[in-house]
Amino acid sequence: MEKLDSIRKTLEPYAWTLARVALGIVMIAYGLDKIEAWDQWVRIMGNKGVPMPGVMIYVAILGELGGGIGLVLGALTPLAAAGVAGSMVVATFTFHDLAHIIGKHNGIGTTLIFFVLSVLLMVKGGGPASVDAVLRKTLGGKRRVSPDDSSGSRRTNERESLRASAPSG
Numbered sequence: 001m002e003k004l005d006s007i008r009k010t011l012e013p014y015a016w017t018l019a020r021v022a023l024g025i026v027m028i029a030y031g032l033d034k035i036e037a038w039d040q041w042v043r044i045m046g047n048k049g050v051p052m053p054g055v056m057i058y059v060a061i062l063g064e065l066g067g068g069i070g071l072v073l074g075a076l077t078p079l080a081a082a083g084v085a086g087s088m089v090v091a092t093f094t095f096h097d098l099a100h101i102i103g104k105h106n107g108i109g110t111t112l113i114f115f116v117l118s119v120l121l122m123v124k125g126g127g128p129a130s131v132d133a134v135l136r137k138t139l140g141g142k143r144r145v146s147p148d149d150s151s152g153s154r155r156t157n158e159r160e161s162l163r164a165s166a167p168s169g
Helices: 002-036 038-047 053-073 077-095 109-124 131-139 150-165
Strands: none
Touching: 002 038, 002 053, 002 077, 002 109, 038 053, 053 077, 077 109
């Protein structure tokens, strides 16, 4: 069991990277679809009662295409994921049948999964294979410590102990 736990711990960050990139690719496709069928999407949005559909199409594209690019790169990952999450909330409640899950009824299954995954990525961040990680390392930013990472909190406690025991002057 220890061997399996070790493998899981090693692969976990890369599994998150795979999920981030996959969601980003799908969102890029959704955003590009809106650009390619611009007039049709504006008309659909208007028919569904979306206020100012000519403006809201930009918001949808920003959330999907912009969020998707950010996710693929792992750049500003929490912000990119928030754009996707927001877009999926609007899509779910505006364009999908809340009474159904599966696609033949235009159900909410897909948008629900995209929303949940984007929320998880908002919390988890870009991971080790991301622009965020490179910037954090390059700019010397503080490493985020997860609740199950005792090493980061141990360093913080050691620094606090040193400060407390240092002579005041």
